[in-house]
Amino acid sequence: MTADELRAATEGITWYHQIDLGQGVVTPGSDNTRARIAMIGLPDDLSGKSVLDIGAWDGAFSFEAERRGAARVVAVDSFCWSGEGWGTKAGFERARQLLSSKVEDREVEVLDLSPDTVGVFDLVLFLGVLYHMQHPLLALERVASVCREQLILWTQIDMAHVERPAAAFYPGTELNNDPTNWWGPNPAAVVGMLQVVGFRRVDAVYTWLAEPSTPGAPRAQGNAIFHAWR
Numbered sequence: 667m668t669a670d671e672l673r674a675a676t677e678g679i680t681w682y683h684q685i686d687l688g689q690g691v692v693t694p695g696s697d698n699t700r701a702r703i704a705m706i707g708l709p710d711d712l713s714g715k716s717v718l719d720i721g722a723w724d725g726a727f728s729f730e731a732e733r734r735g736a737a738r739v740v741a742v743d744s745f746c747w748s749g750e751g752w753g754t755k756a757g758f759e760r761a762r763q764l765l766s767s768k769v770e771d772r773e774v775e776v777l778d779l780s781p782d783t784v785g786v787f788d789l790v791l792f793l794g795v796l797y798h799m800q801h802p803l804l805a806l807e808r809v810a811s812v813c814r815e816q817l818i819l820w821t822q823i824d825m826a827h828v829e830r831p832a833a834a835f836y837p838g839t840e841l842n843n844d845p846t847n848w849w850g851p852n853p854a855a856v857v858g859m860l861q862v863v864g865f866r867r868v869d870a871v872y873t874w875l876a877e878p879s880t881p882g883a884p885r886a887q888g889n890a891i892f893h894a895w896r
């Protein structure tokens with residue numbers, strides 16, 4: 667395909683991810699995906715590894731894992747792919763076709779993840795999903811059950827000014843005017859939950875806190891990345 671043909675093939679889809687399709691063509695997503703890929707600490711060489719990308723949406727992180735040599739990559743989603751969510755599966759399917767990718771897809775709810783439903787993977791990506799979970803500890807139990815070695819988790823955080831494990835609860839649209847956001851745990855709560863569900867070692871590798879909207883208020887909200895090992 668020429669660059670113009672590639673670009674034309676991205677049209678008619680509302681993209682979330684910016685996926686590098688080669689020849690200078692990037693899908694016109696609203697997310698700053700390439701910067702996020704650089705930030706999450708994805709191993710450069712995934713040769714021989716199996717990777718599960720939970721909440722994959724357009725699949726940018728799945729395709730990146732494949733590009734880095736993963737032997738098998740499975741992308742899982744439900745909310746967006748099933749049509750209930752903010753997006754569709756069209757971007758994932760189009761990108762997979764344009765990249766001639768072998769990434770597998772499974773429509774599974776986070777709470778239905780288990781060794782029986784999807785198998786067990788060396789590396790699990792759980793990016794941008796935890797705060798959408800009504801039952802975050804239960805969700806992490808399911809995530810841990812399908813993780814053999816390492817988890818990379820990216821989440822919205824809140825209550826970061828509190829040292830003890832704590833979380834903000836959003837019963838309505840308090841976070842970003844989005845009713846699908848339920849919990850903003852603080853870093854200590856994320857670390858504690860990951861330990862409780864069976865990760866032996868947990869590192870907070872990145873934390874970013876926003877300026878508070880009220881002058882003088884503590885910096886409490888932002889996002890953070892964690893690496894955890896079984």
Ligand SMILES: C[S@@+](CC[C@H](N)C(=O)[O-])C[C@H]1O[C@@H](n2cnc3c(N)ncnc32)[C@H](O)[C@@H]1O
Nearest residue numbers: 721723743744745746751775776793794795798
């Ligand atoms: C904010 S997006 C993050 C997408 C991608 N992981 C990233 O970091 O760019 C949240 C994703 O989680 C998915 N999701 C939300 N709730 C889910 C659930 N209960 N089961 C499976 N996927 C879910 C959504 O469909 C969406 O693709």
